Amino acid sequence: MKILAIGRNYIDHAKELNNPVPKKPVIFSKPETSLLKNNNPFYYPDFTKDLHYEAEIVVKINKLGKNISEKFANRYYNEIGIGIDFTARDLQSELKQKGLPWDLAKGFDNSAPISNFINISDIKDISKLSFSLDINNKTVQEGNTKDMIFSIDKIIAFVSQYFTLKIGDLIFTGTPKGVGPINIGDKLIAKIEGKEMLNFEIK
Numbered sequence: 026m027k028i029l030a031i032g033r034n035y036i037d038h039a040k041e042l043n044n045p046v047p048k049k050p051v052i053f054s055k056p057e058t059s060l061l062k063n064n065n066p067f068y069y070p071d072f073t074k075d076l077h078y079e080a081e082i083v084v085k086i087n088k089l090g091k092n093i094s095e096k097f098a099n100r101y102y103n104e105i106g107i108g109i110d111f112t113a114r115d116l117q118s119e120l121k122q123k124g125l126p127w128d129l130a131k132g133f134d135n136s137a138p139i140s141n142f143i144n145i146s147d148i149k150d151i152s153k154l155s156f157s158l159d160i161n162n163k164t165v166q167e168g169n170t171k172d173m174i175f176s177i178d179k180i181i182a183f184v185s186q187y188f189t190l191k192i193g194d195l196i197f198t199g200t201p202k203g204v205g206p207i208n209i210g211d212k213l214i215a216k217i218e219g220k221e222m223l224n225f226e227i228k
């Protein structure tokens with residue numbers, strides 16, 4: 026399986042990192058070994074001193090597809106979850122400056138903690154879904170899918186022009202504003218519509 030992710034999909038987040046608001050989706054990928062499941066702890070890696078959290082809604086593909094039109098994109102997923110796109114911001118800044126790929130900054134082992142998935146039929150409206158991240162019981166990020174620059178269906182239509190989507194593939198759909206550093210000892214809780222989905226510790 027593969028994990029695709031979109032960068033700068035919320036205007037407020039693009040602005041907080043002084044990035045332009047993109048006209049086309051900014052796509053990158055994370056390897057399967059980046060997944061961290063079952064609320065297992067995350068061990069702070071020693072190659073960064075500025076590791077940032079980015080809470081994101083994650084879509085799970087449930088049907089094989091290529092060149093999917095936006096109109097039919099909703100037939101290709103029926104579960105969502107929430108995940109963290111951990112980013113070694115210091116490493117990413119260095120790579121960005123040199124025009125190099127972000128893989129080392131975003132694709133390292135366990136850089137993608139994810140929750141269990143819930144069926145979309147259990148959700149009122151996926152285009153107006155609220156989600157949040159608490160660190161040590163303080164809410165640091167609050168987002169709503171209505172503020173996405175590129176909707177889930179638009180992302181699927183876009184990426185499937187380039188990549189065949191397969192059952193089980195995951196798409197990280199971008200983070201709202203409020204990203205920041207994590208520290209050893211922090212407790213992270215991510216919620217969808219106020220419901221706790223992900224709960225793990227930084228060690």
Ligand code: MG
Pocket residue numbers: 030031032079081110199200
């Ligand atoms: Mg991200």
